[in-house]
Amino acid sequence: MSGHAVIDLIVFGLTGLGIFFALLRFLIGPSSFERLMAVDMMNVMIIGFISILSYIFKNNMYMDIAILYGLLAFIETIVFAKYLENQAESSKVSGGDTK
Amino acid sequence: MMSLIQEIVGYSLTALGALFYFYAGLGLLRMPDFYTKLQASTKATTLGTFSVALGVGILNPAFIGKSLLLIGFVALTNPVASSVMIRAAYKNKVPVCKETVVDEIANGGEKHE
Numbered sequence: 392m393s394g395h396a397v398i399d400l401i402v403f404g405l406t407g408l409g410i411f412f413a414l415l416r417f418l419i420g421p422s423s424f425e426r427l428m429a430v431d432m433m434n435v436m437i438i439g440f441i442s443i444l445s446y447i448f449k450n451n452m453y454m455d456i457a458i459l460y461g462l463l464a465f466i467e468t469i470v471f472a473k474y475l476e477n478q479a480e481s482s483k484v485s486g487g488d489t490k
Numbered sequence: 491m492m493s494l495i496q497e498i499v500g501y502s503l504t505a506l507g508a509l510f511y512f513y514a515g516l517g518l519l520r521m522p523d524f525y526t527k528l529q530a531s532t533k534a535t536t537l538g539t540f541s542v543a544l545g546v547g548i549l550n551p552a553f554i555g556k557s558l559l560l561i562g563f564v565a566l567t568n569p570v571a572s573s574v575m576i577r578a579a580y581k582n583k584v585p586v587c588k589e590t591v592v593d594e595i596a597n598g599g600e601k602h603e
Contacts, residue, residue, distance in 0.1 A: 398501050405508035412515030416527075424579045428528050431571055432518055435535040435564070436511050439542040442560065443504065445553060446546045454556035458563060465567040469574055476578035 402443060410436050427471050434464035496548060503545030510538035523587035524579055532572040539564045 410433055417429035438457050445453030517530030540561050547557030580595065 398505065402504055402508040405505075405512040409508075409511035409513075409515035412519045413531075416518045422524070422584060424524055424575065424582070424584055425527065428524070428531070428575060429518060431575065432514060432531045432535055435539060435568060436514070438560070438564070439507060439511060439535075439539050442543050442546050442557070443508075446504075446549050449550070451553060451556070454553055454560065458556070458560055461560070461563055461567065465571055468571040472571075472574045472578045476581055478582075480581070 399447065403440075406436060406440050406443070410440070423475060427468070427475070431464065431468045434460070434467075438464070500545045500549030503541050503548065505545075507538040507541030507543075507545060510534045510541065514538060522589070524584045525576065525586065528572055528576055528579075532568060536564060536568045539568075 413429045413433040413436065417426050417433065420426045420429055438461050441453055441457040441460065445451065445457070511534070514531045514534035517534060518527055521527040521530055543557040543560045543564075547554035586593070
């Protein structure tokens with residue numbers, strides 16, 4: 392095993408462990424806000440993962456994929472956060488309990 | 491010789507970014523309440539993405555333009571996303587952990603002197 396393969400293994404292992412922990416938080420998160428936060432953090436880690444893949448495969452197009460993935464992840468986070476915020480306000484107006 | 495220095499610096503930056511991703515996942519899993527989890531994971535993933543993208547750009551200089559574009563994009567979007575999420579959580583009264591000392595929005599924004 393050459394030196395490059397060991398370093399690639401360490402890099403992919405650490406990034407994959409981070410994504411795995413975020414996935415665990417998504418599965419066990421008590422509230423929907425924690426699930427939203429876990430999805431957002433997982434998306435940012437996947438951006439870094441794709442940009443490491445662009446070096447491994449020596450293909451410039453993976454960087455474009457990473458940037459577009461980041462744009463879509465940002466829009467997803469904003470839309471879900473706005474949805475949850477408006478849900479809280481509308482339940483307050485109708486007098487419902489916000490548990 | 492130049493290529494060796496380039497590889498050492500690039501691999502060091504990429505491995506540092508991967509280590510920060512690992513710390514972000516650990517903070518996301520182990521912190522006590524929503525606000526501390528969001529703070530730990532947002533800061534660590536922002537720095538990790540900067541470091542990984544810069545390391546890839548140094549390892550292969552044909553990628554440096556798009557790497558800098560990715561760094562600028564993450565620097566613009568990641569704080570905005572975390573700010574919107576934390577405002578939604580505060581309006582929805584997500585509970586804080588029992589070690590919390592002060593809540594300045596609930597106190598009318600005034601400092602305790």
